[in-house]
Every structure is written in structure tokens, then in C-alpha cells.
Amino acid sequence: xxxxxxxxxxxxxxxxxxxxxxxxxxxxxxxxxxxxxxxxxxxxxxxxxxxxxxxxxxxxxxxxxxxxxxxxxxxxxxxxxxxxxxxxxxxxxxxxxxxxxxxxxxxxxxxxxxxxxxxxxxxxxxxxxxxxxxxxxxxxxxxxxxxxxxxxxxxxxxxxxxxxxxxxxxxxxxxxxxxxxxxxxxxxxxxxxxxxxxxxxxxxxxxxxxxxxxxxxxxxxxxxxxxxxxxxxxxxxxxxxxxxxxxxxxxxxxxxxxxxxxxxxxxxxxxxxxxxxxxxxxxxxxxxxxxxxxxxxxxxxxxxxxxxxxxxxxxxxxxxxxxxxxxxxxxxxxxxxxxxxxxxxxxxxxxxxxxxxxxxxxxxxxxxxxxxxxxxxxxxxxxxxxxxxxxxxxxxxxxxxxxxxxxxxxxxxxxxxxxxxxxxxxxx
RNA sequence: GGACGGUUACCCAAGUGGCCAACGGGGUCUGACUGUAAAUCAGAUAGCAGAAGCUUUCGGAGGUUCGAAUCCUUCACCGUCCA
Numbered sequence: 214x215x216x217x218x219x220x221x222x223x224x225x226x227x228x229x230x231x232x233x234x235x236x237x238x239x240x241x242x243x244x245x246x247x248x249x250x251x252x253x254x255x256x257x258x259x260x261x262x263x264x265x266x267x268x269x270x271x272x273x274x275x276x277x278x279x280x281x282x283x284x285x286x287x288x289x290x291x292x293x294x295x296x297x298x299x300x301x302x303x304x305x306x307x308x309x310x311x312x313x314x315x316x317x318x319x320x321x322x323x324x325x326x327x328x329x330x331x332x333x334x335x336x337x338x339x340x341x342x343x344x345x346x347x348x349x350x351x352x353x354x355x356x357x358x359x360x361x362x363x364x365x366x367x368x369x370x371x372x373x374x375x376x377x378x379x380x381x382x383x384x385x386x387x388x389x390x391x392x393x394x395x396x397x398x399x400x401x402x403x404x405x406x407x408x409x410x411x412x413x414x415x416x417x418x419x420x421x422x423x424x425x426x427x428x429x430x431x432x433x434x435x436x437x438x439x440x441x442x443x444x445x446x447x448x449x450x451x452x453x454x455x456x457x458x459x460x461x462x463x464x465x466x467x468x469x470x471x472x473x474x475x476x477x478x479x480x481x482x483x484x485x486x487x488x489x490x491x492x493x494x495x496x497x498x499x500x501x502x503x504x505x506x507x508x509x510x511x512x513x514x515x516x517x518x519x520x521x522x523x524x525x526x527x528x529x530x531x532x533x534x535x536x537x538x539x540x541x542x543x544x545x546x547x548x549x550x551x552x553x554x555x556x557x558x559x560x561x562x563x564x565x566x567x568x569x570x571x572x573x574x575x576x577x578x579x580x581x582x583x584x585x586x587x588x589x590x591x592x593x594x595x596x597x598x599x600x601x602x603x604x605x606x607x608x609x610x611x612x613x614x615x616x617x618x619x620x621x622x623x624x625x626x627x628x629x630x631x632x633x634x635x636x637x638x639x640x641x
Numbered sequence: 642g643g644a645c646g647g648u649u650a651c652c653c654a655a656g657u658g659g660c661c662a663a664c665g666g667g668g669u670c671u672g673a674c675u676g677u678a679a680a681u682c683a684g685a686u687a688g689c690a691g692a693a694g695c696u697u698u699c700g701g702a703g704g705u706u707c708g709a710a711u712c713c714u715u716c717a718c719c720g721u722c723c724a
Contacts, residue, residue, distance in 0.1 A: 474679065505676040538677055590670095593685065597671040630671060 219275035223433075225490050226483040228268065230409040230436040233419060239404065239431055240277070244330065247272060247404035248280035248396055250337075250389065250411075251319070253288040253311035254303070257457035258318050260469075264435055264484050265407060270322045271487070272406075273332055280402060281319045281334045283312045286341030287388050290381055292414070312336055318456050321521060335400075337392050344391075353391055356424045357417070362386065365413045386414045393418030397430055409434045438484060456521060462556035463522040467530035468632070470514035471507070475500055478509045486516050529555070537634070542604045547621040550636070554626065559636035560584070567616055567639075574600070574612040581614075584627050584635040594629055601628035 220240040223229050239245060249265045251258065258266070269279045288308045303311070316334050323332035362368055365386070368378060393415070396402035405415045415432035422430040454469050455461040461469075473481055479497045482488055488496075496509040518527045533553040536542060542550070560582045566572075578584050578591040578600065585591045594600050595610045602618060603626050619625045619639045627635040 468677080472677065475676095476679075504678080507676065507678080510676095510678085534677085587688065589688070589691085590686090592691075594671070597685070599671045631677060633670095 219272055219277065222271065222275070223268070223435075227480070228264075228435050228484060230434050231412055232433040233416070233431045235429070236404065236431045236433050240275075244276050244278065245404050246278040246280065246400060246402045247406055248282050248335075248393075248402050249406045250282040250284050250287070250392065251315055252284045252292060253308055253315055254291075256311045256314040257455045257460055258315055259453040259455045259461075261438065261453070263456070264438060266319060266322050267485060267487075268406065268435060269332070270324075273324060273327075273330060274487075276330055278330045279323065279332045280396065280400065281316075281323060281332065282392065282396070283315055283334060283336045285309065285312045285336040285338030287337055287385065287392070288312070289338075290385050290388060292382070292385050292389070308338075312338075314457070321456075335396075337388075337395075340395050341388060341391070349387075349391075352425075353387060353394075353421065356421055357387055357390075362417075367410070367413055386417045389414040390418035390421040393430065394421050394425060397422050397428070398426070403429075404431045404433065406433050406435070409437050435484075438480075458522060458526070463518055463526035464530045464533050464556040466521065467514050467518045467527070467534065470517050471510050471534070473510050473513060475504050478513060482509060482513055486513065488512075488516070529553075542626060543620070545620070547623050550620060550624045550626065554624075554634065554636040557634045557636050558584075559638060561638045561640055564616060564639065564641055567614065571613045573610060574607060574614060575610045577614045578627065582627070582635065582637055585629070599630050602626070604628060 218237075218241045220229070220237045249269050251262060251265075266281075269281060273279045285308055288303060288311070289305065319334060323334075325331050325333075362383070368383060393402070393405050405411075405418060407415060412432070412434050415434065419430045419432055422428055453461075454466060458466075470481070478500060479493065482493050482496060486493075496512055499506060499508040515527060515531075518530055529552070533556065536545060536549070536553050545553070562581065566581065572581055575588050575591040575595060578594070579586065579588045585594060591600075592610050595608065598606060598608060600607050603620060614625075616622055616639060619637075623639050625637040625639065627637060629635075
């Protein structure tokens with residue numbers, strides 16, 4: 214870390230999308246208490262949340278006091294920012310469960326033990342659930358102009374849509390503003406950070422604090438991560454890339470970063486890693502001159518997997534990658550297969566299942582194993598040349614699957630396309 | 642409560658009695674090329690069968706008709722305007 218000031222560090226990473234005037238001076242002059250909210254809409258965060266998470270860790274490393282705010286209360290309402298449609302409401306139980314899970318994930322990055330400035334996790338349900346409606350409308354609501362709220366992007370874009378916006382979500386920014394007010398008053402929190410979609414909510418909170426207390430609070434937002442083609446970041450064929458290894462295996466997680474586009478990878482390094490700018494510049498140089506080596510992608514994938522899932526998971530992901538993309542898997546033993554494919558979806562079948570009527574490949578892929586949704590899809594996939602048995606293309610839909618196809622009589626590796634694996638285990 | 646408009650496959654959207662399993666675009670999948678890229682090109686994208694054919698689908702239910710996504714009735718939801 215070459216910059217002494219977190220603001221400069223963020224700026225050199227292109228991570229300051231917008232900031233309230235004075236933030237740079239504030240962060241340069243003293244240790245600040247700041248917070249970032251996390252919405253418990255699912256029981257795991259995904260990589261879209263990692264930028265703010267890691268950014269909080271950056272603040273902490275620079276000696277600031279960070280608060281991760283789990284939205285146990287606001288999560289019950291739903292933030293309209295960045296959402297094109299009304300959300301389904303979560304139950305109190307779901308929300309509580311999600312908050313617990315998310316807290317665990319936050320603890321991967323934040324240090325709660327350090328004496329000088331330990332990170333804290335608070336849950337806004339602790340105060341929001343106690344609010345009295347009349348008091349809230351009189352004390353807080355009075356400070357908000359509906360005219361101004363209607364002008365906000367997040368609201369206006371929804372009003373323009375057919376489905377509209379409910380009063381529930383419309384009120385969301387009042388609650389988030391109240392959070393900030395509460396933290397400002399009770400925890401001395403003077404800065405709120407978040408993704409750029411939070412700008413409106415943050416400034417609303419700043420405004421509330423100014424009106425109620427006559428004091429100045431600050432806000433800073435990061436750009437939303439976009440891929441260079443403008444498509445949504447963090448989605449793969451299987452959906453979002455989650456931090457929970459049960460939802461997205463470490464191998465898939467590793468692969469996700471490894472597959473980053475040349476045009477995106479440097480930005481990802483800036484946003485997601487703690488690498489200093491010299492190291493990033495070096496990797497950028499390699500990407501420009503020797504893109505085929507994908508040095509930046511490799512560094513990114515290793516760093517991210519290590520940070521999130523640890524050394525052992527990284528080793529496994531690396532080993533699996535070497536085996537799967539290195540060539541033939543026929544040379545592998547059953548034990549190797551078991552290890553390498555521990556992440557991959559699998560299905561156990563019995564010898565008896567193959568002993569009866571002969572099972573052709575298309576039926577095997579769909580009905581027997583459930584790898585593909587329907588026999589038609591299986592037939593199509595085979596005809597397209599997209600099906601591989603033990604990494605060898607299988608082009609004949611009439612092929613009969615027998616125990617002889619299984620490595621050491623126990624494993625059959627199915628593959629669709631380049632990267633979709635499925636393991637069939639044969640048991641006696 | 643009233644008037645009008647809308648509800649089509651993953652999304653957007655065409656289709657207003659048979660030529661509709663439903664134009665087009667996006668997305669997704671597969672192949673070729675490649676660096677496990679990008680861009681590009683090609684094919685696929687309801688189920689069963691895979692030659693023909695059959696079954697289920699156009700908000701829900703019912704009806705008219707030889708035949709409906711298309712017409713009628715009714716219900717639900719959404720939007721706009723009026724109260």
C-alpha cells in the first residue's frame with residue numbers, strides 16, 4: 214500500500230464514482246467511523262457484493278472504524294434502487310436466517326479482533342423494529358419531500374414502468390436515511406459508503422442528519438462493476454456467482470475469475486484485490502503483450518479463491534483445472550477422479566440399472582442420470598457434437614452405455630460443451 | 642365505482658378464425674476459429690417419437706366453430722383517464 218490515504222488509494226483504483234464534497238479531506242485528516250449496508254435478500258452474498266465488502270476491509274486497513282450493517286429491518290421492505298420490478302417480501306424468519314449467514318461471510322474479510330479498530334456488524338432490525346409509526350412519520354417523514362423523492366432515478370424509472378412501485382418500496386429510502394441518522398447519533402458514524410446505486414439513499418440520509426442535527430455527514434459510492442460489453446456482471450449460465458461454497462463451488466468460483474475478459478480483468482484486480490498499483494500495472498502490461506498467457510486472470514483467480522475459500526480449496530481448484538483442461542482424463546485413477554470432481558454435480562447408479570434393457574446414450578444422459586433435461590435435448594446435444602464421455606466426443610446417440618465405459622468400473626465423466634461436467638458413479 | 646387499453650414461450654415483442662409449436666430481436670446452449678478469451682460465422686432453443694406423426698402450450702375457467710393465441714361469456718391481474 215503506497216498511498217497513506219484511503220481516498221487516494223480508492224481513487225487510484227478508479228473506485229470513487231461519486232463523493233460528497235469534503236470526503237477526501239475528512240479521510241485524510243483523521244480516523245473515521247463509516248458504514249456500508251448489506252441487504253439480506255438471500256442467504257448468501259454474491260460477488261457483486263464483494264466490492265463494498267473488500268472496500269470496507271480497505272478502510273479498516275487504513276485505520277478507520279468500519280461497521281457492516283446487515284439490513285435485518287430494511288430487508289423486510291426491499292430497496293427499489295437498481296431493481297426494475299417490485300420484490301417479493303421476505304418473512305421475518307427468512308430475513309433472520311439470511312442475516313446470520315451473511316454475517317459469517319463478512320467475517321472472511323473484516324477483522325473483528327484487532328484492538329485499535331475492530332470491525333463491527335450491526336443489524337438495523339435492532340432499531341427499526343422498535344419504531345413507532347406515528348413518531349416516525351412526525352419526526353422523520355416530515356423532513357422528506359415527496360417531490361424530491363419522486364425525482365430520484367430509482368423511483369422515477371419504476372413509475373415509468375407498467376408495474377409501478379408500491380408504497381412499501383417507495384418508503385425504503387426513509388428507513389435507510391434513518392439508519393444513517395441512528396448510526397451518526399449513536400455511533401459517531403460520519404460516512405456511508407456503497408455502490409453507486411445507493412447514491413440517492415445516501416444523500417437522503419445526509420440530508421436528514423443535516424436537518425435534524427444541523428451536522429454534516431458524508432457519503433462515497435463506488436462505480437457498479439460492469440463488464441466491458443455492458444452485460445450484467447457476476448452472472449454465469451448457472452446464475453449468480455455466490456460466495457457460499459455450497460451454492461458456487463470453489464472450482465466454479467476459480468473458473469469464473471480465470472475466464473475474465475481481457476478488457477475487464479485489470480479493473481477486477483483494482484476493485485477486488487489488495488494488490489498494489491505497481492503489481493497491477495505489471496499484470497496489465499503482461500495482458501497487453503502476452504494475452505494468451507492470461508497472467509492477470511490467473512493471479513486474480515488465485516487471489517480471489519484464496520481469500521474467499523482458503524488455501525486447500527485453491528489447491529483443489531487448481532488441480533482440477535489442470536486435469537480438466539490439460540487433456541486426457543483416461544490416465545487418472547478413480548481416486549483422482551473422485552477428488553477432482555468432488556465439486557461437480559453427480560449421480561450414483563447401480564450395476565443393476567445397466568444390466569436390464571440396454572440403455573442408449575440419449576436416454577442415459579437424460580432419464581438415467583438427469584444430466585440433461587429431456588431426451589430431445591440429449592439427442593440434440595449429441596448431434597451437435599457437444600457430448601463427451603470421459604473427455605472423448607460421443608457422436609452416436611445409439612451407443613449403449615455399459616459398465617465398461619466407467620473408469621476402473623466406477624466413474625464416468627460426462628461433459629456437455631467445453632466446461633459442463635457431470636460425474637456418474639457406479640456402485641455394485 | 643365508471644371508460645378505455647393490456648396480459649403471447651427465459652425477456653422484449655409480432656400475430657386478430659385454418660398456411661401457428663406461433664415472425665423478429667435479445668438471452669441461453671452447441672459447433673468452427675481461439676488463449677478454457679473477445680469478435681465473427683453456423684446450428685439449436687415445449688414434450689414424446691425423430692421419417693412421417695402425435696401430445697400439451699398464447700393470464701384462469703367456460704362457450705361458439707369442422708377448426709381459436711385470434712370470436713363470445715366470466716373471473717383475476719396490470720396500466721391510463723374520470724369519480
